[in-house]
Amino acid sequence: MLEKIRQLVKNEADEDDWKYHIVPVANYAKKLAKLLKVDEEITELAALLHDIGRLKFGGEDHDITGVPEAEKILKEHEYSQEIIDEVKHCVESHRGSKNISPKTTIAKIIANADAMAHFDVLPVFFYWRCKKSSFEEAFKWVDEKIERDWNKKLTLPEAKEMMEEKYKAIKLVLDSNRKYM
């Protein structure tokens, strides 16, 4: 069943989004689920579906638009209402900046994993952003994103510990570039 959802999301996403965002989010979510002893399958489901609103309808309000879409997909695959409700809460609360904060451990894991994925694929962010703006603007955007992830989105101490080395390395590289700007 999980494999079917995996295929469905993969087909919905463009290739880069799947490879460089959804897959790393799912990987970190599974790691945290194991560490915090919550259901790994529900966690992976939520990770796969957390951005379904963005993949289908675009970035604006995708935490809202993703909720009925996730419900529809899970209902079609005959998941229980309990699992559907958990995944819906993960979708609606995955953006740290918005009004609904994650209440369950799985929802916290998804919000954290969403940010952790950024630390792994930093060059991809430059590539994505530079398609739309100058390098300096992309740099500012990436720099602020990483800071927001580190300070606001990584709320689980386990997640922060996992990413600390990468965060410091990223800052070191960004700072060495900054002095030429």
Ligand SMILES: [Fe+2]
């Ligand atoms: Fe998102």
Ligand SMILES: [Fe+2]
């Ligand atoms: Fe995401």
